[in-house]
Amino acid sequence: MTETPGTQPARRRAPAMDPEQRRAMIVAAALPLVVEYGASVTTAKIARAAGIGEGTIFRVFDDKDALLAACMAEVLRPDDTIAHLAAIPLDQPLADRLTEAADVVRGHLTRIGAVAGALMAGGRTEHPKPGPDGKLPDREAGLARPRAALAALFEPDRDDLRLSPERLADAFQLVIMASGRPGAPDPLTTAELVDLFLHGALRSSTPQ
Known part of the structure; x- marks a missing residue:
């Protein structure tokens, strides 16, 4: 598909998942970024790595602190x-x-x-x-x-x-x-x- 110059490519729609699957997918995308950037990693960066909109993160996590806690829990x-x-x-x-x-x-x-x-x-x-x-x-x-x-x-x-x-x-x-x-x-x-x-x-x- 040809993109119009100066426009951003359309964000692909996240696949249908239940909340637990979506949480697991977001944590998997976040973990290498947490290792690289620590607690300063942004939810926008995590969303890009996961191929989702930033708002999707906050449908399954109350805030970034909750996401970082989930990353620590997952690696344990x-x-x-x-x-x-x-x-x-x-x-x-x-x-x-x-x-x-x-x-x-x-x-x-x-x-x-x-x-x-x-x-x-x-x-x-x-x-x-x-x-x-x-x-x-x-x-x-x-x-x-x-x-x-x-x-x-x-x-x-x-x-x-x-x-x-x-x-x-x-x-x-x-x-x-x-x-x-x-x-x-x-x-x-x-x-x-x-x-x-x-x-x-x-x-x-x-x-x-």
């Missing part, structure tokens, strides 16, 4: 991480399973850090928001599902383990989280982390 959701952990083949050696798992969990933590860091750089600190039931999210509950997925990766080697898969998964999760702390001068590589976890710190404990 462990669903994708759990799905990736569940897809790791259990017929691989344990070290390979844990290496894949550590990369998955580290990626999730990196995404959380990118969004939280961008918002904090703009002077905004996100606090947990009540869910539909009016209750604040339980941090321990948010860690429990990924921990259960990690325990499943230890399960095939249960008979050779010094501790239960559940206890090892808890320790492994904590080690991964600690190894990715901001400002670490020389963070462990994934291979180093897994090797240290499985074989300890002493050279003599490493299998020959």
Whole structure:
């Protein structure tokens, strides 16, 4: 279609969606912009990235603060991480399973850090928001599902383990989280982390 010089191309109509689908679509478009611009990102910029009118944002979000809170809540959701952990083949050696798992969990933590860091750089600190039931999210509950997925990766080697898969998964999760702390001068590589976890710190404990 030929455009008349000096006119703006017609904005494409947003596809029909229910409110939850539209919220998810807007958040998905907003997340990379939040990482880039932090809390200063404008709703106009987000609307352009989503291919919608700016007013559409405010049909499903009360204001920009509500949208930014939804972005933080989305990046904290462990669903994708759990799905990736569940897809790791259990017929691989344990070290390979844990290496894949550590990369998955580290990626999730990196995404959380990118969004939280961008918002904090703009002077905004996100606090947990009540869910539909009016209750604040339980941090321990948010860690429990990924921990259960990690325990499943230890399960095939249960008979050779010094501790239960559940206890090892808890320790492994904590080690991964600690190894990715901001400002670490020389963070462990994934291979180093897994090797240290499985074989300890002493050279003599490493299998020959």
